[in-house]
Amino acid sequence: MRVLLLSMPDSFEHTPAIAIRMPNGALASLAGNLDAGHEVAIADLLLAQSSVKPTVERLIVTYRPQVVGLSVMTFQRRTAQRIIRLIRSRFPHVVIVVGGYDPSLAPEAWTDPAVGVDAIVRGEGEVTFRELIRALEIGTPLSSVRGLWFREDGTFRRNAPRPIASLDGNEVRLPRRDARVLHGYTMLGRQIDVVESSRGCTFDCSFCSIIEMRGRNFHRFPIERVICDIADAQARGARAVFFVDDNITLDVPRFEALCHAIIEAGLNRIDYLVQGMTSSIATHGERLAPLMRRAGFRYVFLGIENVIDDDLQFLKARAKNSRQRDGQRTNTTRAAIDVLQRHGMLVVGGLIVGNPDDDQASIEANLAFARRHVDWPYIQHPTPYPGTPMALDAERRGLIDNDRVEEYDGTTAILRNRHLPAEDIEFLRWRAERWMKVRHMKTAWRHDPWFVLTRSRAMLAHTFRGTTWRTWCGLEPSRAAFDRYRQLRTREREYLPASTEDVAQRPPGREVPAHAVDADAWWRGRGADVEAGHGR
Ligand code: B12
Numbered sequence: 001m002r003v004l005l006l007s008m009p010d011s012f013e014h015t016p017a018i019a020i021r022m023p024n025g026a027l028a029s030l031a032g033n034l035d036a037g038h039e040v041a042i043a044d045l046l047l048a049q050s051s052v053k054p055t056v057e058r059l060i061v062t063y064r065p066q067v068v069g070l071s072v073m074t075f076q077r078r079t080a081q082r083i084i085r086l087i088r089s090r091f092p093h094v095v096i097v098v099g100g101y102d103p104s105l106a107p108e109a110w111t112d113p114a115v116g117v118d119a120i121v122r123g124e125g126e127v128t129f130r131e132l133i134r135a136l137e138i139g140t141p142l143s144s145v146r147g148l149w150f151r152e153d154g155t156f157r158r159n160a161p162r163p164i165a166s167l168d169g170n171e172v173r174l175p176r177r178d179a180r181v182l183h184g185y186t187m188l189g190r191q192i193d194v195v196e197s198s199r200g201c202t203f204d205c206s207f208c209s210i211i212e213m214r215g216r217n218f219h220r221f222p223i224e225r226v227i228c229d230i231a232d233a234q235a236r237g238a239r240a241v242f243f244v245d246d247n248i249t250l251d252v253p254r255f256e257a258l259c260h261a262i263i264e265a266g267l268n269r270i271d272y273l274v275q276g277m278t279s280s281i282a283t284h285g286e287r288l289a290p291l292m293r294r295a296g297f298r299y300v301f302l303g304i305e306n307v308i309d310d311d312l313q314f315l316k317a318r319a320k321n322s323r324q325r326d327g328q329r330t331n332t333t334r335a336a337i338d339v340l341q342r343h344g345m346l347v348v349g350g351l352i353v354g355n356p357d358d359d360q361a362s363i364e365a366n367l368a369f370a371r372r373h374v375d376w377p378y379i380q381h382p383t384p385y386p387g388t389p390m391a392l393d394a395e396r397r398g399l400i401d402n403d404r405v406e407e408y409d410g411t412t413a414i415l416r417n418r419h420l421p422a423e424d425i426e427f428l429r430w431r432a433e434r435w436m437k438v439r440h441m442k443t444a445w446r447h448d449p450w451f452v453l454t455r456s457r458a459m460l461a462h463t464f465r466g467t468t469w470r471t472w473c474g475l476e477p478s479r480a481a482f483d484r485y486r487q488l489r490t491r492e493r494e495y496l497p498a499s500t501e502d503v504a505q506r507p508p509g510r511e512v513p514a515h516a517v518d519a520d521a522w523w524r525g526r527g528a529d530v531e532a533g534h535g536r
């Protein structure tokens with residue numbers, strides 16, 4: 001089978017594509033877990049943000065896929081559905097499969113025939129996708145593939161869910177990075193890759209999709225496998241690695257063992273980025289932090305969420321941000337930041353402001369905290385991602401003010417607030433955050449002077465987009481610049497036009513396995529025409 005895997009071009013404010021472009025880890029893992037003999041191409045469309053339509057068309061003509069798989073988060077849903085229409089209208093026989101957080105947790109947004117999807121892989125994808133491709137190749141029924149929803153007799157058939165994979169054996173094999181066909185991954189000028197060491201989390205923060213996606217559990221890959229994976233990333237040019245684990249700090253002794261293994265394998269010249277909980281870091285930091293530093297960890301994303309206790313309660317994030325000491329529960333945020341920074345690491349401060357009961361003072365308190373203590377702000381607004389406890393609660397209480405899911409990127413205020421309009425909340429965050437980002441340039445300069453030298457103008461222009469000389473001279477209120485910024489942001493989200501020519505309908509009357517065969521025959525018969533530009 002010829003398979004093309006796509007991740008979406010949409011990016012968000014705190015990881016601007018101008019400076020940060022990471023590969024999608026899911027796609028390389030799916031490719032690595034297919035049976036031998038299939039031809040797979042992976043394209044992260046983030047690397048082609050300004051030319052999505054021609055890039056997709058070129059990829060299809062070059063790789064002639066029988067199956068196209070798309071990985072989609074909720075804020076990427078609109079773009080993904082436009083890409084599907086584009087593919088379907090030019091190459092009608094291709095089997096289209098979607099997976100990732102949005103199709104898994106909001107499958108009903110994908111079942112309408114007008115969307116054009118043939119199959120939805122729900123939850124972890126490696127084994128389900130392998131079995132799907134196998135069944136498509138030999139033409140066997142899809143009803144035995146657990147974790148799959150697929151189109152049959154004009155409706156979507158829902159197979160039983162697939163239990164989550166145990167990661168300690170060989171059930172999930174190493175990713176295949178060689179299948180990537182676009183290039184340009186970067187973290188401030190250093191080539192970056194992603195590696196997983198574990199999956200899952202046992203906490204239940206109200207805004208997080210993990211609970212609905214895979215339940216509350218924690219599974220670890222063997223450390224030797226993780227080391228092989230990092231070595232593979234390095235051999236392909238990576239000088240920075242993001243551990244995409246949901247919560248690596250759940251098992252601190254294992255995290256320490258991983259740091260030792262990285263050092264022993266001589267892989268500690270890589271810059272590592274990781275996300276963690278303040279409670280584990282505060283509690284074990286005096287031993288853990290120096291070890292992390294020796295292993296090469298540079299940026300640590302901390303899920304601080306909020307500095308106000310009532311907000312932590314709303315977010316159900318108090319447990320992971322506190323510890324019991326002398327009979328009292330104390331917040332661990334400051335201690336975690338302090339120990340990381342003392343040992344030379346940089347803190348990316350994940351905060352969520354604009355909860356339904358927040359007033360201006362509580363938002364400002366969080367912004368002041370970020371200004372004072374974190375190295376890079378990662379401040380978001382509560383966003384009702386499908387299937388999360390927060391979304392269910394917000395729906396029940398009628399708090400959702402905006403159903404344009406392309407704006408569910410964390411920096412758009414979506415929930416109704418008792419004290420402030422959504423736009424005012426966003427404005428407060430936007431106004432404060434830009435200056436915190438500028439401050440980080442000094443640190444970035446010390447580490448990556450060439451990148452900062454050559455890109456600082458573009459980075460500043462991006463951070464301050466919407467601002468004009470009139471704003472700088474005080475001839476207009478900064479709110480006017482903010483309004484322009486929002487309009488620009490709306491335009492940026494249009495990664496490809498909603499063309500009325502593109503249709504999602506597939507040729508009627510045939511079921512999914514037969515289409516993979518049809519697609520092959522179609523390519524054989526029509527390939528020359530397509531290359532000559534007569535795709536339809
Ligand atoms: C690492 C990570 C990031 C990294 C991304 C690095 C990268 N390029 O991979 C960073 C920090 C940059 C990031 C940013 C954001 N993230 Co994020 N991120 C994660 C995290 C922690 C792990 C994702 C991961 O790589 N897992 C490992 C891979 C192997 O697993 P996977 O992605 O689930 O893929 C499996 C299945 O889903 C499925 N699958 C996936 N795609 C496909 C496609 C096909 C065809 C098939 C068959 C199957 C399939 O199979 C895969 C293998 O089993 C998750 C989860 C969490 N606990 O928070 C959030 C998460 C995915 N992020 C989320 C969000 C919202 C964002 C942001 C919009 C805002 C934010 N919260 O930061 C931004 C947007 C990023 C952008 N594009 O600009 C949400 C998505 C919710 C939703 N419903 O859409 C999550 C779930 C967190 C949450 N809030 O609950 N993120």
Ligand code: SF4
Nearest residue numbers: 201203204205208246
């Ligand atoms: S600790 Fe992190 S991964 Fe775990 S539920 Fe909370 S936000 Fe999600």
